[in-house]
Amino acid sequence: MSRVKRVLVTGASGFLGDAGVRALIARGFEVHGTGRGAAPDLPGLVWHPADLLTEAGRAQLVAAARPSHLLHLAWEARPGLYRDSPDNPAWAAASLDLLDRALASGTERVLGIGTCFEYGPYDGLCVEGVTPCGPATLYGQAKLAAAEGFAAAARSGAGVAWGRVFFPFGPGEPAGRLIPALIRSLAEGEDFACSHGGQLRDFIYVEDLADAMIAVLDGTLTGTVNLGSGEPQRLRDIIGSFARRLGREDLVRYGARGVSGADAEPIIAADIARLRDEAGWTPPVGWAEGVERSLAWWRSRRAGATV
DSSP states (O other): OOOOOEEEEETTTSHHHHHHHHHHHHTTOEEEEEOSSOOOOOTTEEEOOOOTTSHHHHHHHHHHHOOSEEEEOOSOOOTTTGGGOTTHHHHHHHHHHHHHHHHHTTOOEEEEEEEGGGBOOOSSOBOTTTSOBOOOSHHHHHHHHHHHHHHHHHHTTOOEEEEEEOEEESTTOOTTSHHHHHHHHHHTTOOEEOOOOOOEEOEEEHHHHHHHHHHHHTSSOOEEEEESOSOOEEHHHHHHHHHHHHTOGGGEETTSSOOOGGGGOSEEOBOOHHHHHTSOOOOSSOHHHHHHHHHHHHHHHSTTOOO
């Protein structure tokens, strides 16, 4: 009889963490979680309150959970705060210490979650180990520092991977991000000011992302891997997909807002050859259905509103 895999998910109360926990439970994993927010009310989830920015918190968490697998998502990720948060370097150090403690305790597989903002400006799809890394934000710099430590562990023979996430969307997405802000504005009959919309971006539905994370975590792939759809779209088309379904294309004001830095980059999108070929992943939901599910979730959240 095979042993049940015990997965510890950090950041389990966040946007990505919640999707990951639900997917893991549905697949029969024993799931332990920790996070900044309250414990999600999910049957099958064992919750461990822990301050991961303290050595004692990390040590107690690993000792209590005794994971065979670790999915490390915890980081400062609040919209408007995360890119320049002074806590970013502390999260990098905490992530590397957590990795060391997990491996020392016998954890067999570890997936740390990074970001596409570890890459520098590039004129094509981002390819692991090929596209230059040159992050322009403190967030990207700190994530890259953690990525290098995870990659070193993988090169030493440990079952460690680092996933660079591109642009997730879907149920539970924080209100300050593009798609939730768009839906709220259009649902309330307000103009939505945005950039020119010509930038190419790789948006991935959050349940597809959760499926991709599990494919890597429960597989044999090591090192850095892109976690995206591999199908870049213009922001104008992404915004338009939602606006058309809401019947309020007239409220979108393209070019009314200037952008700079990473937001102005012509393309930020993933080459997902490693994810597809080595982890055997294909998206179970996809963009169009993801849009419909996202809108259905937001409709259910806006009681009494016509969305």
